[in-house]
Structure formats: C-alpha cells, structure tokens
Amino acid sequence: MTNRKNWGYFLPYGLWLVLFVIAPVALIVYQSFFNLDHQLPLNNYATYFQSGVYLKMTANSIWYALLITLFTGIISYPTAYVLHQLKHRQFWLLLVILPTWINILLKAYAFIGIFSQAGMANNFLRFIGIGPHQLLFTNASFIFVATYIQIPFMILPIYNALDDLNPAYVNASLDLGATRWQTFRRVIFPLTLPGVKAGVQAVFIPSLSLFMLTRLIGGNKVITLGTAIEEHFLTTMNWGMGSTIGVILILAMIIVMQLTNDHDQPGGFPR
Amino acid sequence: MKKLSRAYLILIFIILYVPIIYLIVYSFSAGDTMTNYHGFTWKHYADLFADPRMLAIVANTLLVALLSALIATLIGTLGALSIHRTSKRVTRDVLLNLNNILMVSPDVIIGASFLIFFTTLKLPLGFGSVLLSHIAFEIPIVVLMVLPRLREMRPAMLAAAQDLGATTKELLSRVIIPFIAPGIFTGFFMALTYSLDDFAVTFFVTGNGFSTLSVEIYSRARQGIDLEINALSGVMFLFSLLLVAGYYWLQQRHHRRKNKRQGATL
Numbered sequence: 001m002t003n004r005k006n007w008g009y010f011l012p013y014g015l016w017l018v019l020f021v022i023a024p025v026a027l028i029v030y031q032s033f034f035n036l037d038h039q040l041p042l043n044n045y046a047t048y049f050q051s052g053v054y055l056k057m058t059a060n061s062i063w064y065a066l067l068i069t070l071f072t073g074i075i076s077y078p079t080a081y082v083l084h085q086l087k088h089r090q091f092w093l094l095l096v097i098l099p100t101w102i103n104i105l106l107k108a109y110a111f112i113g114i115f116s117q118a119g120m121a122n123n124f125l126r127f128i129g130i131g132p133h134q135l136l137f138t139n140a141s142f143i144f145v146a147t148y149i150q151i152p153f154m155i156l157p158i159y160n161a162l163d164d165l166n167p168a169y170v171n172a173s174l175d176l177g178a179t180r181w182q183t184f185r186r187v188i189f190p191l192t193l194p195g196v197k198a199g200v201q202a203v204f205i206p207s208l209s210l211f212m213l214t215r216l217i218g219g220n221k222v223i224t225l226g227t228a229i230e231e232h233f234l235t236t237m238n239w240g241m242g243s244t245i246g247v248i249l250i251l252a253m254i255i256v257m258q259l260t261n262d263h264d265q266p267g268g269f270p271r
Numbered sequence: 272m273k274k275l276s277r278a279y280l281i282l283i284f285i286i287l288y289v290p291i292i293y294l295i296v297y298s299f300s301a302g303d304t305m306t307n308y309h310g311f312t313w314k315h316y317a318d319l320f321a322d323p324r325m326l327a328i329v330a331n332t333l334l335v336a337l338l339s340a341l342i343a344t345l346i347g348t349l350g351a352l353s354i355h356r357t358s359k360r361v362t363r364d365v366l367l368n369l370n371n372i373l374m375v376s377p378d379v380i381i382g383a384s385f386l387i388f389f390t391t392l393k394l395p396l397g398f399g400s401v402l403l404s405h406i407a408f409e410i411p412i413v414v415l416m417v418l419p420r421l422r423e424m425r426p427a428m429l430a431a432a433q434d435l436g437a438t439t440k441e442l443l444s445r446v447i448i449p450f451i452a453p454g455i456f457t458g459f460f461m462a463l464t465y466s467l468d469d470f471a472v473t474f475f476v477t478g479n480g481f482s483t484l485s486v487e488i489y490s491r492a493r494q495g496i497d498l499e500i501n502a503l504s505g506v507m508f509l510f511s512l513l514l515v516a517g518y519y520w521l522q523q524r525h526h527r528r529k530n531k532r533q534g535a536t537l
Contacts, residue, residue: 013350020407021372024384079283082276099287101511105488106504110290113305209377226379233383246380
C-alpha cells in the first residue's frame with residue numbers, strides 16, 4: 001500500500017482528532033484567561049484563588065464526590081463479590097448493566113416522585129414511625145441518587161477484576177491455613193485493587209460534574225464543579241470564568257487518573 | 272453466611288430496579304402525580320402518542336442517534352485501521368491517548384468546549400451542532416471496539432491474501448472488513464447508546480430551536496411531575512430492552528462462532 005493511500009484512510013480520523021479533541025481543549029484553556037471584559041490574562045485564576053466562594057465550592061464538590069465514591073465502593077464490592085460466586089452470573093451481571101441503559105434523567109425524575117412529600121420513601125418512613133421528612137432538595141438525597149446512578153459503574157470493573165483473579169491463589173491461601181477473612185484481606189482484595197481503582201476512576205470524575213442531579217434532586221443547594229460550569233456558560237454567560245473552572249476540573253481529572261493508574265501493570269488488570 | 276449474602280444481593284437488585292418499576296407503574300396511574308396509585312389507564316400513553324411536539328423530538332433523537340452512529344462508525348473504523356497500521360509504538364501510544372481524551376473527559380467539559388468551538392467557528396447551534404458533537408464523542412468508543420479485533424487478526428492471513436494476488440481494495444473488503452465486522456457492529460451499537468443516553472453535551476450545544484429527548488425530559492422534570500414522562504420512560508425502557516437483547520445476541524453469536532472456529536482447529 002502506498003503512503004498516500006494510507007493518508008487518505010487516516011484523513012477523516014485525523015481531522016476529528018485535530019478539530020474535536022485538540023482544538024476544543026486548546027480553546028477552553030485559551031478562553032479561561034479572559035474575563036467578561038476581555039481584560040488581563042490570568043485575571044480569572046486570581047479571582048478563583050482569591051475568592052473564598054470558588055474555593056469553598058471546589059472543596060465541597062470534591063468532598064461530595066469522595067462521599068459518593070466511598071458509598072458506591074462500600075455497596076459495590078460485596079455485590080460484585082457475591083455476584084461472582086453465583087451460578088448464572090452472566091445473567092445477573094446483565095441485570096446490573098441494564099439500568100445503565102435507562103436514561104439518567106429518567107432515573108433522576110423517578111426519585112423526584114419517590115422522595116416527594118407523599119412519595120414512597122416518606123410512606124415507608126411513616127410506616128416505621130419516623131416520617132414524614134423533607135427528603136427532596138437535600139444534600140443527602142443528592143448523594144443517595146448519585147450513588148444509585150454510579151453503582152453499576154463500580155460493580156463492573158470490580159467484577160472483572162474478580163473474574164481475572166486466579167482461583168489457585170485463593171485455594172493456596174486457604175490450604176496454607178489462612179482464615180477466610182485473612183485470605184480476603186491479604187490475597188483477594190490486593191489482587192482486585194486495580195478493579196477498585198478503575199471503578200473509582202469511573203465514578204469520582206463524573207461525580208464532580210453531575211449538574212443535572214444538583215438541579216433536579218439537590219435543589220441547587222449542592223453546587224458541584226459541573227453545576228458551576230453550566231451556570232457560567234448557560235446562565236450568566238461568563239465563559240471565561242466557566243472555562244477557568246473547567247480547567248480546574250480537567251486538572252482534578254488528571255490528578256485522579258494519575259492516582260488510580262497502575263504504572264507497574266500496563267494492562268490494568270492482573271492476569 | 273450464604274443466606275446473608277443472598278439477602279444482600281436481593282436488596283441491591285431491589286434498590287436498582289425500584290425506581291424504574293416505580294416510574295413505569297405510575298405511567299399507568301389515572302392520577303396526575305407519582306403518589307397514590309389511582310387505577311389503571313392507558314391515558315398517558317395516548318397523550319404521549321398524540322403530542323406532536325414530543326413525536327417530533329423522538330424523531331429528532333432517533334435521527335441524530337442513527338446518523339451520528341453511522342458516521343462515527345465509519346470514521347472510527349478508518350481510525351482504528353490507521354492506528355493499527357502505525358508501526359511506531361510511540362506514535363500509536365500518542366494516538367491512543369488522544370483518542371481516549373473524550374472517553375474520560377466529564378460531559379460538562381466536552382459540552383462547554385464544543386460550545387466555544389462552534390461559537391468560534393460561527394456555526395449556528397441546532398441540529399448540525401448536536402449531530403457533529405455526537406459524532407465526535409462516539410468516534411473513540413468505535414475505535415476501542417474495533418482495535419481488539421484488528422489485533423486478533425493474524426498477519427499470515429493478510430500475507431496469504433496478498434500472495435494469492437488480492438489488491439489493496441480486495442484485501443480490505445474481502446478479508447479485513449469481514450474479520451473485524453463484529454467489532455464494527457459492537458462499536459455501532461455502543462455509539463447508538465451513547466447518543467441516546469447523552470444529556471450534558473447536547474444540553475450545551477443545542478441552542479434554542481432543537482431538542483432531544485434527554486433535554487426535553489430535563490426541562491419538563493424541572494417543572495415537576497408530568498405522567499407523560501412516565502409513559503415515555505415506559506416506551507424507552509422497552510426500547511432499551513430491545514437494544515440490550517440485540518447487543519447480547521450479537522455478542523453471543525460472535526462467541527459461538529469463535530468457539531466453533533477454535534473447535535475446528537483443535
């Protein structure tokens with residue numbers, strides 16, 4: 001095959017790389033230097049780091065994302081573990097994946113009904129004698145719904161890691177006299193850690209940017225980085241500041257990726 | 272212990288499915304709220320199918336999904352072919368990393384940066400910008416689905432075809448494409464679901480006149496409960512079930528074929 005023909009094949013993909021991957025990132029970084037009046041470069045960053053509001057919002061957003069990731073992990077690991085021991089596990093795994101095919105907004109919308117004053121959650125609280133409470137538009141409901149949405153994305157990588165784990169290691173550990181708990185703590189968990197890390201990656205970063213949930217479920221009480229970006233771009237039209245927060249979000253993303261990537265195992269999962 | 276773990280699993284599955292069942296159950300409720308079931312009715316489905324605005328939006332959404340998935344599959348497959356062809360490891364790693372940028376970026380970042388991009392180019396926001404954005408964020412997933420198939424392809428097979436006198440075109444259309452077809456189909460399916468699922472990116476680049484289902488659900492949900500949305504979710508759930516069934520059928524067929532082939536060589 002001649003080189004020129006190769007070029008022809010690469011052209012559409014190359015154009016995509018330049019126009020839709022490199023250019024947008026470059027533009028958002030460029031835009032982040034300009035404020036509303038197209039003044040002084042770095043002005044936005046000065047505002048960002050000097051105003052307590054932005055820093056507090058960022059800290060809040062990271063804190064919420066951490067909580068969501070933590071809860072998702074605590075719920076998902078045992079689920080993946082039990083799931084992996086089932087007979088028809090492929091079928092059950094399919095049932096875990098199925099909810100991710102339902103539009104996220106429909107799931108959020110369902111919780112508007114469930115958490116409403118006369119909704120199912122309050123009926124349950126009344127039934128056990130501690131209700132009704134204001135559930136919708138609280139921080140707790142935001143965390144609950146975000147965790148609900150993220151659970152399948154955490155279960156899947158952990159399940160895959162468990163699947164890749166060689167059962168001989170577990171048997172060896174048990175044969176050598178380790179208790180079940182020791183085997184789990186010293187053998188199974190360390191060997192499936194890459195799966196957990198992949199899950200953290202899949203959950204933490206989107207949790208920083210779930211602006212539709214903060215609007216629909218959190219009632220604008222929780223402001224995540226994503227909410228702030230949406231607000232600056234589509235409501236106050238301050239694209240410069242929005243881009244600045246965007247760059248901060250990109251940096252946060254890179255840090256998370258660096259922390260959760262396994263440099264010694266290029267494959268990501270142990271074989 | 273076993274009973275406890277079973278109970279835990281059942282609890283998780285209940286939590287996963289309760290919201291979805293709740294939505295669909297109330298789509299058949301005669302009331303107007305998602306509380307207190309008022310008896311069975313098809314009314315909300317009738318309303319949904321008699322709502323011309325909603326039907327137009329459904330048509331828009333499907334059109335964007337199908338068109339963008341087709342174009343993304345084409346470009347993505349070409350991209351996978353050229354990435355696979357690169358002999359230099361460094362170049363390939365750089366290309367793969369660039370490819371994955373849109374896979375890992377948060378939706379808001381993709382949406383915001385595309386909005387700046389379209390505005391800079393003075394492209395009007397609407398159908399065109401939404402379509403372009405969807406193509407853009409679907410390409411990397413297609414590449415990721417096609418590449419493994421290309422890696423599975425044995426070089427001996429290509430050499431044999433060339434020795435037997437196949438031209439470049441024939442090599443591509445008779446040998447390579449049929450071999451990587453399962454990857455291309457999977458890529459197309461994933462692209463389709465990415466498009467149907469997307470809200471944030473579309474929300475940023477949609478402008479005023481054009482709307483997709485996600486954006487419409489968002490703006491209606493902000494105004495409160497509207498059981499027409501429940502009816503819509505019933506329809507979309509059925510549609511997702513069909514898509515999942517289709518996807519798994521493709522996968523199963525692929526596995527069966529693979530097993531058969533491996534059985535034949537043994």
